[in-house]
Amino acid sequence: xxxxxPNRSLLHxxxxxxxTRRHDQRKERTTMSSSSSSPTTAKRVVLVxxxxxxxxxxxxxxxxxxxxxxxxxxxxxxxxxxxxxxxDSFDVCFxxxxxxxxxxxxxxxxxxxxxxxxDYDLREIDLYSFQGLLKKEGKEKFGEAFGQWQEDPAxxxxxxxxxxRELWSRARSCWNGVLAHESNSVLVVAHNAVNQALVSTxxxxxxxxxxxxxxxxxGVSVLDFIPRADGGSPHTPSSPLAGRSSGGRKASKQIILVxxxxxxxxxxxxxQPMNMLGLIQSQKTAELLLDLRVTSIVCSSSTASIETAKxxxxxxxxxxxxxxxxxxxxxxxxxxxxLDVEDIQPGWLSQLDEETVSALWNRSEKAxxxxxxxxxxxxxxxxxxxxxxxxxxxxxxxxxxxxxCLGLFHLDAxxxxxxxxxxxxxxxxxxxxTNYTAHLGRWSVPITRSV
Numbered sequence: 522x523x524x525x526x527p528n529r530s531l532l533h534x535x536x537x538x539x540x541t542r543r544h545d546q547r548k549e550r551t552t553m554s555s556s557s558s559s560p561t562t563a564k565r566v567v568l569v570x571x572x573x574x575x576x577x578x579x580x581x582x583x584x585x586x587x588x589x590x591x592x593x594x595x596x597x598x599x600x601x602x603x604x605x606x607x608x609d610s611f612d613v614c615f616x617x618x619x620x621x622x623x624x625x626x627x628x629x630x631x632x633x634x635x636x637x638x639x640d641y642d643l644r645e646i647d648l649y650s651f652q653g654l655l656k657k658e659g660k661e662k663f664g665e666a667f668g669q670w671q672e673d674p675a676x677x678x679x680x681x682x683x684x685x686r687e688l689w690s691r692a693r694s695c696w697n698g699v700l701a702h703e704s705n706s707v708l709v710v711a712h713n714a715v716n717q718a719l720v721s722t723x724x725x726x727x728x729x730x731x732x733x734x735x736x737x738x739x740g741v742s743v744l745d746f747i748p749r750a751d752g753g754s755p756h757t758p759s760s761p762l763a764g765r766s767s768g769g770r771k772a773s774k775q776i777i778l779v780x781x782x783x784x785x786x787x788x789x790x791x792x793q794p795m796n797m798l799g800l801i802q803s804q805k806t807a808e809l810l811l812d813l814r815v816t817s818i819v820c821s822s823s824t825a826s827i828e829t830a831k832x833x834x835x836x837x838x839x840x841x842x843x844x845x846x847x848x849x850x851x852x853x854x855x856x857x858x859x860l861d862v863e864d865i866q867p868g869w870l871s872q873l874d875e876e877t878v879s880a881l882w883n884r885s886e887k888a889x890x891x892x893x894x895x896x897x898x899x900x901x902x903x904x905x906x907x908x909x910x911x912x913x914x915x916x917x918x919x920x921x922x923x924x925x926c927l928g929l930f931h932l933d934a935x936x937x938x939x940x941x942x943x944x945x946x947x948x949x950x951x952x953x954x955t956n957y958t959a960h961l962g963r964w965s966v967p968i969t970r971s972v
Contacts, residue, residue, distance in 0.1 A: 566699060566707045567606065568742040570716050571617075571625040572598035577738065581655050583712075584648030587619045595621070598739035599628040605741070611635060612704030615695075617643035617711045625739070626710035642695045645712035646688045649680040675728040685728045692718035700746065716742070724929045726920075733920060734952050737761065761939045761954040762813045774942040775902045776892065776950070777813070778912040779806055779833070781825040783934035794824045801964050802935030803829040807836035809937065809960040810904065811845050817853050817899045819892065820906035821860035830854050830906045859888035862911045870928045882924040885914030893946045912938060919950040932956050933965065 572595030576583045583589055591599065606629060616626035618639040630637060651659050651670070659667045663679075670677045674685050692715060699707055709719070713736055721730045723744055736742060762777070782799025795803065806829070815837050820830040834854050840846040862884050870878065892915070896903050905915070909932035917926055919940055932938065932955065939953040958965040 564746045566744045569710045570736045571622040573738045574621040582651045584652035585644045586652045599625040602739045603629045611708045614708040642691050643711040646714040674731045688718045692722045761957045776940045777904045778938040779906045780909045780936045781829040784825045803832040807833045818904045826906045889918035896946045
């Protein structure tokens with residue numbers, strides 16, 4: 522059983538990016554009671570990955586070694602995250618003591634006087650003999666073992682250890698300390714793999730989900746641990762389009778989920794055009810997508826989705842006149858009936874009857890199958906425009922989750938989520954990011970707004 526199984530966490534992910542007391546929990550962790558992971562009040566945890574490090578830049582395997590430091594770009598990424606979070610009143614900061622994470626935490630934490638805790642369990646995954654090697658050196662030196670690390674990390678073994686299994690165990694231990702701390706708002710600064718494990722264990726996913734929920738340098742994920750209504754313990758800044766690689770493997774195909782711009786939800790009918798804020802959001806999204814040569818856009822038949830798809834298509838086809846491309850771009854846009862789901866807000870799921878939720882789930886399953894089939898016959902990237910709830914359903918389908926998990930994720934109007942397929946659409950998809958809103962600037966919903 523997961524150490525935090527009594528908790529329900531609501532996940533929001535964003536890929537953007539001298540205190541009075543210092544505290545090292547390395548020795549205290551072993552005495553932490555497992556029952557301490559059941560807070561009785563709501564708790565928000567903001568999870569940040571460190572900025573680009575020297576070994577990130579070199580393509581060297583870092584693991585839990587502590588030889589790399591932040592690059593100039595990494596420090597700039599950390600400062601962007603600091604600006605994004607400067608208005609937030611955190612009660613405490615937990616951080617890995619490794620230099621690249623510690624420096625990122627210090628930049629983000631700024632002049633706050635609240636407690637900063639150095640937790641050794643937040644260090645990056647232990648990769649033993651792999652650490653310090655360039656990736657090509659790892660392949661040459663370890664051959665079969667390196668192949669297993671790439672293809673079957675959950676069962677990967679080296680030097681008598683199972684690194685991913687150890688990491689998941691460590692993540693559960695971390696949650697014991699974070700959730701037991703007397704605080705309502707927590708900042709956690711750590712590393713790519715350990716943050717994946719933290720998110721996965723928070724929502725009840727096993728080691729087979731390693732590399733399925735990625736986080737870029739200085740990416741931000743927000744998890745809300747929400748108390749039950751019955752009074753019991755709670756349940757459980759670079760562009761995301763740049764690089765096109767997942768877990769060190771180049772993506773052959775890609776689906777970009779675009780949530781249409783905001784509409785007036787209070788209107789009497791569900792199918793509403795975008796309001797002025799929504800129009801601005803769709804334009805900002807279209808500008809971001811100029812970094813990508815889009816040849817196919819699929820959308821639902823809702824007015825807001827059609828409007829957003831049209832803006833993206835127009836901006837793509839204006840790439841030459843905008844000086845972005847020297848070759849004309851032609852975009853094929855089509856509506857997909859399977860994407861027509863009721864625009865339900867995630868928070869309302871618990872109020873819906875089983876029949877309505879099942880209908881939504883079954884429709885999203887058909888939509889996902891249709892999208893994968895289309896992706897097999899189209900270019901490298903497909904843009905899908907729909908409502909936040911529809912995209913949450915598609916993300917759940919990608920991860921082979923149950924319909925009960927729909928309430929675990931949150932997406933905002935105008936946000937972008939990216940799914941990579943390193944081995945093609947017939948194999949597992951990798952969630953590169955969800956709810957990316959950095960491109961919206963002042964027109965986005967604040968990251969840590971109340972829920």
